[in-house]
Amino acid sequence: MSALSTVSLLVFYPLLVNLPLNLVRFQWGSKHGLAPMPPEMQKEAEAADRIVLYVSYFILLAVVVTLLDRSQFSVYAVGLTIGNWKSAMALGALSSSLFVSLESIIPAEKLREEAESQGSLASWYGLTVLGSLSVELWRALCIVSLIRLDLSSWVAVLVVAIAYGASQLSRTIATAAGAFAVAAAAGFLFVKTGSLLAPLTMSLIATGVHLYRARHISSRVTSRLASRNVTCPICSATFHPGKVKRKMTTFTCPECGEQLTYEVGTTFDYLWFALSIFGVPILVYFLGFRDSTLIFASIGGAIWCYVVGMSVRSLFNPPQATQLEGYGGLRLTEKSKRLERGRPNDD
Helix, strand or coil: CCHHHHHHHHHHHHHHHCCCCCHHHHHHHHHHCCCCCCHHHHHHHHHHHHHHHHHHHHHHHHHHHHHHHHCCCCCCCCCCCCCCHHHHHHHHHHHHHHHHHHHCCCCHHHHHHCHHHCCCHHHHHHHHHHHHHHHHHHHHHHHHHHHHCCCCHHHHHHHHHHHHHHCCCCCCHHHHHHHHHHHHHHHHHHHHHCCCHHHHHHHHHHHHHHHHHHHHHHHHHHHHCCCCCEECCCCCCEECHHHCCECCCEEECCCCCCEEEECCCCHHHHHHHHHHHHHHHHHHHHCCCCHHHHHHHHHHHHHHHHHHHHHHHHHHCCCCEEECCCCCCCCHHHHHHHHHHHCCCCC
């Protein structure tokens, strides 16, 4: 590939994912600016976001396959080989543990806002597989093309990681930094093993865990809305969340008017998550499982251990209400009600 084709491919992905292809959001923004959407239109926009993601990943995959076919690179050059699949998948699974550990410290409030917490689970499964495949193949072709232009391997990995991180700058700086770290690790795995299976395994595991946490927390909070009574941490009033003014994951205290939500993501949750991710593979190894059996037994055992442990915990841990992030403290509309509750009687 020429230098122009390589640079074009390098910037293609950041441009593609930042194009305003969602017509629902584009039309609303052109007419109403930054005003919040009505709930019905918000659901339409989220559904359109998923369709746009599918289209973007298909376009990226088609472009990469076309350039690979027209170039002089063999499929083996971009890692499409199963020659060392055992060691490649094992290294990818091991590398994913770092990002899975970082995933466990993301606050539950942030996970509820993620797009993965809404929509069909099957559609997100498809997006996870298609997105990981297309992005990793794009990354591998970019790295190989840069190396053929006489750049060193580590420089090529760094340049591609910067391009991938730049694609997330439209969200937050922290998200872009995280994307850069993931891209650098994936590029290193590809160069180290020469196989696409290593970064693909890491990406699928890390993305799958993020999807599970986003769906698990959202469904757990929603299901608790129909469970037992809770106590307001502000005024100590006891009430049933399903019988007061509420949205999907938040509800309002009928006494003081405080915006509340369920407390999730406790210290036990994080410790049990880390124990499942790291403890189960070690146990499986000492039980005598080796090669590919170790990978699949570790993944399946870790998921089973975490789910069973959290299920048992939920039987003994009643739901706890907490202030919704961003709504803490006294508000002018509620100050008088709280003062009245705390005012002593004349007699």
